[in-house]
Amino acid sequence: MAVKARKIFRAAVFLLFSLIGIAGLYFYLNYEFLGAVQIVVYVGGIVVLIIFSIFLTAESGSDMKKPAIGRALASGLATAFACALTLWLIKGQSFQSNMNETIEPSVRNIGRQMLSTTEHGYILPFEVVSILLLAAMIGCIVIAIKPKA
Numbered sequence: 666m667a668v669k670a671r672k673i674f675r676a677a678v679f680l681l682f683s684l685i686g687i688a689g690l691y692f693y694l695n696y697e698f699l700g701a702v703q704i705v706v707y708v709g710g711i712v713v714l715i716i717f718s719i720f721l722t723a724e725s726g727s728d729m730k731k732p733a734i735g736r737a738l739a740s741g742l743a744t745a746f747a748c749a750l751t752l753w754l755i756k757g758q759s760f761q762s763n764m765n766e767t768i769e770p771s772v773r774n775i776g777r778q779m780l781s782t783t784e785h786g787y788i789l790p791f792e793v794v795s796i797l798l799l800a801a802m803i804g805c806i807v808i809a810i811k812p813k814a
Contacts, residue, residue, distance in 0.1 A: 671728045673719055681712045698775045710798045718805040 667679035684707045691700035768774050779787040 671731070674716070677712065677716050677719055680715070681708060684708050684712060696770065698770065698772055706794055706798065711801050714801045714805045721805075 667676050667683060670676040670679055684703065688700045688703035688708065691697075691703055768778070778785065779791050782788055
């Protein structure tokens with residue numbers, strides 16, 4: 666629905682619902698921290714900035730152009746190819762169980778691991794997410810600036 670919507674605001678709202686659905690899948694799989702991060706970063710950050718930039722641009726309520734049939738066909742074929750390639754790559758893998766001691770996925774352990782600078786720390790992806798939010802905010806400001814006529 667986010668791709669097929671003709672109004673840009675409706676496409677953004679459908680994107681919001683799909684990202685909330687992904688967060689729901691994380692909660693269903695008992696990955697509460699990932700679900701919360703999905704909601705905070707993408708739903709609360711990126712989609713809200715996208716919606717603000719839509720409202721701040723001119724012609725936010727107008728219909729988007731209908732895509733040409735060639736582009737729709739090419740995107741459908743590219744999607745089918747990507748799905749087939751993914752399934753082929755997954756089928757070719759031999760998954761083996763890891764008998765190492767696992768860490769309980771509590772918020773405390775995840776926070777320690779995320780902010781750790783050791784070999785298995787995730788401080789770099791944590792900073793990349795903050796840069797992503799900053800880039801989205803700058804993009805929103807650039808889109809919202811109206812040129813002087």
